[in-house]
Amino acid sequence: MVLETQWVRYGKNKEHIGYMAKMDRANENLPAVLVIQEIWGVDEHIQDITNRFAQAGYLAFAPDLYAKNGERIEELRTERVKEVKVFLDSLPHSAWNNPGERDQALAKLNAEKQDRVTKTFEKMFGGIHSSDYIEELLATTKYIREECPSSNGQGVVSIGFCMGGALSGLLSCRDEQLNGAVIFYGNAPSEDELQNINCPIYGFYGDQDKRITDNVPAFAEQMKQNGKNFDYQIYPQTGHAFFNDTRASYNVVAARDAFQRVLSFFHDCLNQ
Incomplete structure (x- = not known):
């Protein structure tokens, strides 16, 4: 397998930059996975996750939310x-x-x-709020759908981790064309925000990550009451950031199970 990877400038004035990956032999337009960073930025781990989705046959794109004008x-x-x-x-x-x-x-x-x-x-x-990034994420999905030569006209799903998980959920409230969203151990959208969700959402959590996970049942109930599609997994004896294989918190069993569920979920979302 040979991946084609590059950093791409985009936006009205090319003010944004993102890491993009796809299989080099995939010449047709591909459905896309938007990978939203943890608080650590688009580091080696987020680039690796982006590569994994490219190897699964998607155009994968991770915007660097910490960059301005490249x-x-x-x-x-x-x-x-x-x-x-x-x-x-x-x-x-x-x-x-x-x-x-x-x-x-x-x-x-x-x-x-x-x-x-x-x-x-x-x-x-302390100085960053999720709402600070939503316009950049909307510009990113617009670029992927309408301008990127490798994904023009195709569907887009999102996945995010911790801070990025919260942003993935928030994006599902703001982007009417998003096909699906995955939240990894991130805060849920507010009840007011979630009324605008138009796509399925899947959440992945560790039972020891009490600050996040204790709020999941209430979020699930709110989604149900509003007629929204939400599924989730809570892994036992698992903490925060269990998907990050560069951290001591990594849980290989939970991460393996979650990844195959995400791939199945994205396949369904992009082929309805």
């Missing part, structure tokens, strides 16, 4: 994000949302590194 903004440059990830991975997960624990760990860093980590952490976890 370049990452300073606080969210790749090396800065990696630095924060390494710092957080050195702490117990409880410290991620505990300012006191984080500050104790930060105090052990040299002043320059402490300043960089603090500013990037604040930008990633």
Whole structure:
């Protein structure tokens, strides 16, 4: 198998950039999978997931939501994000949302590194809201459907992880042409938003990820009451980010099961 991968500039003024992958021998227009990043950006892991969908026969596209006019903004440059990830991975997960624990760990860093980590952490976890990215995602699905030579005129589905999971759900509320959406351990759309959903949604969660998963039954009930199509899996003894094979949280059994379910779901959504 040979993949054709490239970074693509798009948008009215070419202000957006995304990682695109497809099989090099696939010359016909392909249905597309929009892959929405975790909070870590379009890193090696998200590019790998994009490649997996390309190998499954789709045009796969991951917009870099941290880039403006083709370049990452300073606080969210790749090396800065990696630095924060390494710092957080050195702490117990409880410290991620505990300012006191984080500050104790930060105090052990040299002043320059402490300043960089603090500013990037604040930008990633405090200065970004899902609504900030929805217009870029809508521009991305428009590009995939109407302008991309490899997918022009074909259907589009979305999948996202954590922050991207929430965005995948939100996109299903805003894009009337979306064929299907997958949420991996992301917050659900609000009850007001979900009334606008026009496509099936599938959610994947870990039972130990209480902050997210405890809200899933209520979301399912809201979807049912509004006549929406929602299915979900909650995996036992599984935490947040179980699909990310670069993290200690990776659960191979849950990830394997989820991936085959996603492929089946996307096939159904794009062939109705």
